[in-house]
Amino acid sequence: MGKISLKNVTKAFGEAMVIPSLDLEIEDGEFVVFVGPSGCGKSTLLRLIAGLEDVTSGVIEIDGRDATEVPPARRGLAMVFQSYALYPHMSVRKNIAFPLKMAKMDAAEQERRVTSAAKILNLTDYLDRRPGQLSGGQRQRVAIGRAIVREPAAFLFDEPLSNLDAALRVNMRLEISELHQSLATTMIYVTHDQVEAMTMADKIVVLHAGRIEQVGSPLDLYRSPANRFVAGFIGSPKMNFISGAEAGKHGAHTIGIRPEHLALSTTEGAWQGKVAVAEHLGSDTFLYVNVNGMDPLTVRTQGEAGIHHGDTVYISPDAEHLHRFDASGKTI
Amino acid sequence: MARRVSNRRKTLVTIVAWAVGIAIFFPILWTILTSFKTEAEAIASPPKFLFFDWTLENYAEVNSRSNYFLHFMNSVIISVGSTLLGLAIAIPAAWSMAFVPGKRTKDVLMWMLSTKMLPPVGVLIPIYLLFRDSGLLDTRLGLVIVLTLINLPIIVWMLFTYFKEIPGEILEAARMDGAGLWEEVVHVLTPMAVPGIASTLLLNIILAWNEAFWTLNLTAAKAAPLTAFIASYSSPEGLFYAKLSAASTLAIAPILVLGWFSQKQLVRGLTFGAVK
Numbered sequence: 001m002g003k004i005s006l007k008n009v010t011k012a013f014g015e016a017m018v019i020p021s022l023d024l025e026i027e028d029g030e031f032v033v034f035v036g037p038s039g040c041g042k043s044t045l046l047r048l049i050a051g052l053e054d055v056t057s058g059v060i061e062i063d064g065r066d067a068t069e070v071p072p073a074r075r076g077l078a079m080v081f082q083s084y085a086l087y088p089h090m091s092v093r094k095n096i097a098f099p100l101k102m103a104k105m106d107a108a109e110q111e112r113r114v115t116s117a118a119k120i121l122n123l124t125d126y127l128d129r130r131p132g133q134l135s136g137g138q139r140q141r142v143a144i145g146r147a148i149v150r151e152p153a154a155f156l157f158d159e160p161l162s163n164l165d166a167a168l169r170v171n172m173r174l175e176i177s178e179l180h181q182s183l184a185t186t187m188i189y190v191t192h193d194q195v196e197a198m199t200m201a202d203k204i205v206v207l208h209a210g211r212i213e214q215v216g217s218p219l220d221l222y223r224s225p226a227n228r229f230v231a232g233f234i235g236s237p238k239m240n241f242i243s244g245a246e247a248g249k250h251g252a253h254t255i256g257i258r259p260e261h262l263a264l265s266t267t268e269g270a271w272q273g274k275v276a277v278a279e280h281l282g283s284d285t286f287l288y289v290n291v292n293g294m295d296p297l298t299v300r301t302q303g304e305a306g307i308h309h310g311d312t313v314y315i316s317p318d319a320e321h322l323h324r325f326d327a328s329g330k331t332i
Numbered sequence: 333m334a335r336r337v338s339n340r341r342k343t344l345v346t347i348v349a350w351a352v353g354i355a356i357f358f359p360i361l362w363t364i365l366t367s368f369k370t371e372a373e374a375i376a377s378p379p380k381f382l383f384f385d386w387t388l389e390n391y392a393e394v395n396s397r398s399n400y401f402l403h404f405m406n407s408v409i410i411s412v413g414s415t416l417l418g419l420a421i422a423i424p425a426a427w428s429m430a431f432v433p434g435k436r437t438k439d440v441l442m443w444m445l446s447t448k449m450l451p452p453v454g455v456l457i458p459i460y461l462l463f464r465d466s467g468l469l470d471t472r473l474g475l476v477i478v479l480t481l482i483n484l485p486i487i488v489w490m491l492f493t494y495f496k497e498i499p500g501e502i503l504e505a506a507r508m509d510g511a512g513l514w515e516e517v518v519h520v521l522t523p524m525a526v527p528g529i530a531s532t533l534l535l536n537i538i539l540a541w542n543e544a545f546w547t548l549n550l551t552a553a554k555a556a557p558l559t560a561f562i563a564s565y566s567s568p569e570g571l572f573y574a575k576l577s578a579a580s581t582l583a584i585a586p587i588l589v590l591g592w593f594s595q596k597q598l599v600r601g602l603t604f605g606a607v608k
Binding site: 050072074083087098146150 | 499501502504506508509511512519520523524526
């Protein structure tokens, strides 16, 4: 079981209020991703749940029991750190068995669990090596192994993939998702990468300056962002924002339109502009277009558009996918 | 061109290094040589360097006149004892300063170090009186206590710098894995700091072995370590250089051997943070 509730939780470091009052419910078995720009308080929030930081006020409940004052060792949670935080003086086997040793589990059961975790994570051949003799991806797997042997109530991941190279990151992303499918244990995952959030999460929590901006499924956030911040943070390339007269026509202070919802033509359209940069990815082409009286617009077209730097193009927004925001940034 | 300059520089640096090394080692070498001379040759002018009648009579004389083994054991007990006691106090102290620093941690560290700036003779009388009244004069226990206290600031500082190098996340990981404070220190922190702790241990044994001020002033016979053993050959009967040299050689030999075998560990430990 791994239901976690945060009630009126606040955290201040001295004078600085990092998390003003915050409520959050995490259901058992959910994959929840905390996402936000650096300094938004997402790691602090995770550390509060872990017990590595004390809350300034409020209550943290794990499975309905008040865990606010419970030390990290006895919360029944497992954590995977960004730096892996393996014990360098122990073999992989001892690293993975460490939490079991701390729980004073008998040796045969320890061995059984370590062996099965190593099998799941493809670490069987490396059990007698030291962490220093492993690659980044293998170290990450050891850290995950150390977390799963305990059969915790929930897993906490603190930006676990940010030290890996791009290709490995995609692999590990899949592995963690598969792990969640097979274990069906609550996972809380912190990242600043919205692609990771979109691809892995059941539920995304978007944080900004210690506040929750929106909670929802990845597609909820994509389709109906609650405000301009979420609209701009979720989706890649970023949503285009247009203010002024053009927004006024739609009865809004600002309108937002995603690059994939702009239609491109070389002959006619709502707005005329000049292509500043064209990025050809093969499957897609990203165009950065200067339009009079607006910030540069990003347009995404499928395949190879055959359009280059300096070309004149016409752009039309898809009215169905237009987002309208008021002066405070709230969605209308 | 650049290569030639750098070669010349290298030669120069090597010569200077050797010169400094020989200058530092010369008194020790001279002491060792003198210990094998007769008293007459020891004060001969001009001094004889290697060509004299080598003799072991000084060692025989020193051995028959005083109990070398007693002083040697005293030195071992006092230096090892004070170092172990110091480590037992300093490991938790350095842990708390490195991993749960408070507002005043830096000040506490500076204050501890500042006690090393006080001339020991300034507190000789009070400490002497304290020792006299508590019956610690000329006891090994008394010397263990005083040398522990004297070297404690250095032990804490050294351990603090080593502990600082250990990433806090690893200790947090241990906490998440269910380790209590004690298990965290025993299973994670201490094994990771072993190189640092080992070089602290070695350096402090050497410092305590060589300490002469307190060991001379607070002992008479029973607890006197090798420093007092050397001193007993200096003044009262006039200066007998050869016998004094033999006593000195006997006193420094154990620590020289220890230093020789542990020099790799010592250098590695002392440059632990600097060359990572």
